[in-house]
Amino acid sequence: VIPNESGRYLVSTCKYIDTLLVKFYGKTSFYNVNNTEELLGHLIIGLAPHTSVGIVGRIIGYTETHVCFATPNWHSAKRRDADGDADSIMLLMDSLLNFSRQYLSDRIGGLMDAPLLVQPLVLPHESQPQAHNLEVTKIFPLDFFESTYQESKASDANSVEIIKSRIGTRRQFYDFHFTHSTSSLTTSKPRSAYSTLGSMLDKFDMQVRNAELIDVVNPSELVSNVISTHLVPDIMGNLRAYARQSFRCTACGKSYRRMPLIQTCVCGHKLIATITRGSVEKYLKLAKRLVDKYDVGAYQRGRIYALSDEIDLVFGKSEGDQSLLTDYA
Known part of the structure; x- marks a missing residue:
């Protein structure tokens, strides 16, 4: 079930593909659709960002929200967790007709976001473990509710049937039940608040504000x-990449592992850095603000300010403090 907006876009894509088949390849048109209703039943490929394996699916309906509804196994096969991350779909004919490795960049990452492989079937045992924890029962037995008093682990609740218990059987593909019916899978909001925010700083601020409103969460x-698993590794990785960066010519594109003493390319044009100071310290101000506002401990605070001192040592504390290589010639 795809967004209506996506359906209208795919209708335009269908018309383009039909025109391409007729006028360029001399074949008969394939889709012949004029509206989204006529697109129902056609095959698509789901491709998650930064991956190279597309998963075949079928359009069965539309929704006004900006979300793609599908079984957890289908999303998991694309290596998505169905937690609000970005996703993409494309027409199967489009990916088969307009794909060529010659279109792909030879740079690092050039093979990502392209369906190098297409998986026609979703095999549940190849999905990620998270998708196997989906309940497929009509009711929760009394034993399940009684076990909550013992604060047992979720993995110990064997009285509830989940997909994991069907792996290897025919019922792993069908007969999925649910406990409560509903007239709508969506809410009054067409898209999540997370997707309406622009910068990562705004998104994180909203996450922290939500945490402050929930009693059981310690902000x-x-x-x-977040500092230890995202911000610090990001800052350290970017600083390391800056020290190992190459330099690229603005004219011919030739790359240099080190800046030549003449500071220009062999063709005479200017060389520019591939990694800037802004990319190195893009999360530094956020990290400083967080360690000053929240009780994250002396260790985390010390790590951030140590990284700040190291960045100042590399770039200088103000604009223009950084020396050029030719200053020492």
């Missing part, structure tokens, strides 16, 4: 985890 612990 300081959440901030500490």
Whole structure:
């Protein structure tokens, strides 16, 4: 089930493909659709960002929200967790007709976001474990509710049938039940608030504000985890990449592992850095603000300010403090 907006876009794509088949390849048109209703039943490929394996699916309906509804196994096969991350779909004929490795870049990452492989079937045992935890039962037995008093682990609740218990059987593909019916899978909001925010700083600020509203969530612990698992590795990785960066000619595109003493390309044009100071310290101000506002501990605070001092040592504390290689010639 895809967004209506996506359906209208795919109708335009169908018309383009039909025109391409007739006028360029001399074949008969394939889709012959004029509206979204006529597109129902056609095959698409789902491709998650930064991957190279497309998963075949079938359009069965539309929704006004900006979301793609499908079984967890289908999303998991694309290596998505169905948690609000970006996703993409394309017409199967489009990917078969207009794909060529010659279109792909030879740079690092050039093979990503292209359907190098197409998986026609979704095999549940090849999906990620998260998708196997979906309940497929009509009711939850009394034993399940009684086990909540013992605060047992979710993995110990064997009385509830999940997809994992059907792996290897014929019922792993069908007969999925649910406990409560509903007239709508969507809410009054057409898209998540997360997708309406522009910068990553705005998104993180909203996440922290939500954490402050929830009694069972410790905002300081959440901030500490984000700093240790995202911000610090990002800053350190970008600083390391800056030290190992190459330099590229603005004219011919030739790449240099080190800046030549003449500071120009052999063709005489200017060389520019491939990694800028802004990309290195893009999360530094956020990290400083967080460690000053929340109780993240002396260790986390020390790591951030140590990284800040290291960045100042590399770039200088103000604009123009950085020396040129020719200053020492």
